[in-house]
Amino acid sequence: xxxxxxxxxxxxxxxxxxxxxxxxxxxxxxxxxxxxxxxxxxxxxxxxxxxxxxxxxxxxxxxxxxxxxxxxxxxxxxxxxxxxxxxxxxxxxxxxxxxxxxxxxxxxxxxxxxxxxxxxxxxxxxxxxxxxxxxxxxxxxxxxxxxx
Amino acid sequence: xxxxxxxxxxxxxxxxxxxxxxxxxxxxxxxxxxxxxxxxxxxxxxxxxxxxxxxxxxxxxxxxxxxxxxxxxxxxxxxxxxxxxxxxxxxxxxxxxxxxxxxxxxxxxxxxxxxxxxxxxxxxxxxxxxxxxxxxxxxxxxxxxxxxxxxxxxxxxxxxxxxxxxxxxxxxxxxxxxxxxxxxxx
Numbered sequence: 332x333x334x335x336x337x338x339x340x341x342x343x344x345x346x347x348x349x350x351x352x353x354x355x356x357x358x359x360x361x362x363x364x365x366x367x368x369x370x371x372x373x374x375x376x377x378x379x380x381x382x383x384x385x386x387x388x389x390x391x392x393x394x395x396x397x398x399x400x401x402x403x404x405x406x407x408x409x410x411x412x413x414x415x416x417x418x419x420x421x422x423x424x425x426x427x428x429x430x431x432x433x434x435x436x437x438x439x440x441x442x443x444x445x446x447x448x449x450x451x452x453x454x455x456x457x458x459x460x461x462x463x464x465x466x467x468x469x470x471x472x473x474x475x476x477x478x479x
Numbered sequence: 480x481x482x483x484x485x486x487x488x489x490x491x492x493x494x495x496x497x498x499x500x501x502x503x504x505x506x507x508x509x510x511x512x513x514x515x516x517x518x519x520x521x522x523x524x525x526x527x528x529x530x531x532x533x534x535x536x537x538x539x540x541x542x543x544x545x546x547x548x549x550x551x552x553x554x555x556x557x558x559x560x561x562x563x564x565x566x567x568x569x570x571x572x573x574x575x576x577x578x579x580x581x582x583x584x585x586x587x588x589x590x591x592x593x594x595x596x597x598x599x600x601x602x603x604x605x606x607x608x609x610x611x612x613x614x615x616x617x618x619x620x621x622x623x624x625x626x627x628x629x630x631x632x633x634x635x636x637x638x639x640x641x642x643x644x645x646x647x648x649x650x651x652x653x654x655x656x657x658x659x660x661x662x663x664x665x
């Protein structure tokens with residue numbers, strides 16, 4: 332239960348955003364191992380392999396080609412071996428309707444892509460810490476919602 | 480049809496522990512929920528068997544004394560948050576140092592080191608978790624909840640809820656209700 336290494340997945344079709352995210356994660360105190368995917372299909376193919384090491388938290392961009400974030404979220408919540416995973420939506424959309432829809436479909440965290448590196452680092456760090464508390468403490472995961 | 484059920488976590492945990500320990504034919508006493516005392520020293524095989532039996536229920540055997548202490552801090556906080564009479568009587572730092580026999584600064588530094596978050600933060604998290612439970616499962620009003628969990632006012636409760644979750648209590652309630660209607664459980 333001490334924080335050793337946290338496995339994280341990010342699916343985002345924008346190469347710059349992936350790079351920034353990787354940098355931000357690298358500067359956080361928590362030790363992490365990050366797997367990157369450039370669209371939703373790649374991510375789902377990885378997660379549904381029988382031997383896959385499942386991440387503690389998945390960051391999902393909403394707008395992606397081939398398979399978008401919302402489709403991934405629905406598939407994850409319908410798959411018995413994946414439905415307990417923590418899903419963080421990571422998107423530029425700040426429409427209240429989008430946000431509520433992702434939560435209703437089972438997202439745990441909604442992060443508005445911040446426009447500064449400092450803010451990104453802070454948001455990701457908060458999401459990771461809180462998720463870790465939910466992993467290691469008797470907190471009710473069904474009610475885990477966080478909007479950043 | 481739908482049935483509403485309520486859990487007594489302490490009771491469930493105790494029953495599982497006893498069941499698994501009895502299965503392995505070990506002689507033991509349960510000190511508190513987080514501590515089992517064995518009459519004889521466990522062999523390696525017995526320890527492995529126990530690890531496996533507990534693992535099925537997400538129960539972990541802790542090795543590192545720091546982790547053990549953090550777990551006891553969390554348990555004590557949970558107890559305090561769930562017991563409003565106790566919460567009214569004690570302030571948290573005195574309660575923790577009295578029950579765990581360490582100074583509060585010591586507890587606080589170990590906690591931050593292991594969990595990367597502060598005791599104060601954890602208490603807020605625990606309280607907000609209780610608020611969520613009371614909103615959803617007991618249908619209490621915010622005024623009743625604020626009183627029960629020792630918030631000075633409804634405004635303070637709402638503000639802390641918003642700060643911790645990013646959502647207002649009412650939008651939280653709406654989302655969870657819609658989820659239930661759609662049958663989605665993450």
